[in-house]
Amino acid sequence: MTHEILPCSALILVDIQPDFMSGGPLACEQADAIVAPVQAILAQDRFAQYVATQDWHPAGHISFASTHDGGKPFDNIELYGHPQVLWPDHCVQGTTGAALHSAINWDRMNLILRKGTDAAVDSYSAFRENYNCAEQRPQTGLAGWLKERQVRNVYICGLARDVCVLWSAQDARAAGFNTYVIWDATAPVTGKTDDATRRRMQKQGIRILHSSEFCPAP
């Protein structure tokens, strides 16, 4: 593969923020290893559109264990009739842990989409919020934004492989995009989920790539 522009294609960088990196309150396994492949992919500048998402919660967010009496991080509860994991406090609006990661060049992004801003609703996917009190998953508008720009193929990198990347990929596919996940440019909250994540993606027709296939050495 040469370094030609990928027509009708968007790169989506999901939640590459210090709170999900090593030492952060919700550190993904080997998260720091995604930085080099993400930088390499960006350096090629092959995409028509670039989107970043930023997890951006108000203090006291419903997804935080600390918001619930007796709640412990990684507990599973039911919220609005659907399962919800309780997380350590993370990506609180305006904190340094919520910033976009300083090792990535964000200049090329056409859109930076903040999500999880509603105190009462979690939002894993770049495309739709989690279930709300009306048991609906409101759209973020990203599918329309991409379609209005003639995007048909989306390539997803970022964090976490088993949470926001997975949900974003599933919703991208459901919205009709040809969907690719660049596996080594993602890292999971826990690697125990990797087999299940891979199976789920494959079952839905999400294609899994390695950055070396995508950016071969020149």
Ligand code: VGL
């Ligand atoms: C994420 C858990 C909570 C993610 C965000 O970016 O995958 N995970 N909030």
Ligand code: ZN
């Ligand atoms: Zn979050």
